[in-house]
Amino acid sequence: MSWVFMADDWVLKLKKPVKRAFLDFSTVDARHFFCSEEVRLNRRLARExxxxxxxxxxxxxxxxTLEERGTAVDWVVEMRRLPEADMLDRRIKARDLVPTQLFEALGAAWIGPIFFAALERRLANRPCDRLIAVYGGFRALLRARLCLAHLLETPLREPEKWRPLALAYLKLARARLSLIVS
Incomplete structure (x- = not known):
């Protein structure tokens, strides 16, 4: 739900002024709030x-302009651009990451240890397995919901893609959440 502008080692994300059932970026104040929340939440594990x-x-x-002149009309998230070798399309082409791993990122062998090590450094301890399962299930449900939201877009793009992907995320959510429900 953003426009992304990239140059050299610099990235700017400008949230689109849209309102959907699952988000509301329709006002400048809302976009400022959600930009601030994005930075606050993501800095915990990706400060750099x-x-x-x-x-x-x-x-x-x-x-x-980003130079302080005139009136502030919107807000952007400023980020450091990741190296080309770490871009998702490059990782897939190099077979370092296959598409089926995308909706099981927390369970993928290469990301799990990195994720939990970063989490322990930031939080000083590791969350319990039940909390991790809830988080994984919630993320999978959120992704399923976003897939289904694509089916409500006008014009509808790639309808054959979104339903199967939503079902895959729902299957993953069920597997994650079954770890906490007896």
Whole structure:
């Protein structure tokens, strides 16, 4: 739900002014709030990537700039651009990550130890397995919901893609949540 602008080692994310059943970015204040929340939440595990939130200004001629002149008309998330070798498409092409692992990222052998090591460094301890299962199940349900939301878009793009993907996420959520329900 954002436009992403990339240059050299710099990335800016500008949230689209949209309102959906599952999110509301329709006002400048809402976009500022959600930009701030994105940075606050993601800095816990990726401090070096998420640099901050910046105002986007418009001068008297309507030109947009990040320089402090004119009126702040919107907000952007500023991030450090990841190396090309770490881009998702490159990881898939190198067979370092296959698409089926995407919806099981927490269970993928290469990411689990890295994720939990970073979490322990930031939180000073490891969450219990039940909490991790709830988190994994919640993330899978959220992704299923986003897949289904694509089916409500006008115009509808790639309908054959979203239903099977939503079902795969629901299957994953069931597996994760079954770890905490007897």
């Amino acid at each position: 990537t998420y640099r901050g939130v910046k105002p986007l200004y418009a001068d008297l001629s309507g030109n947009l």
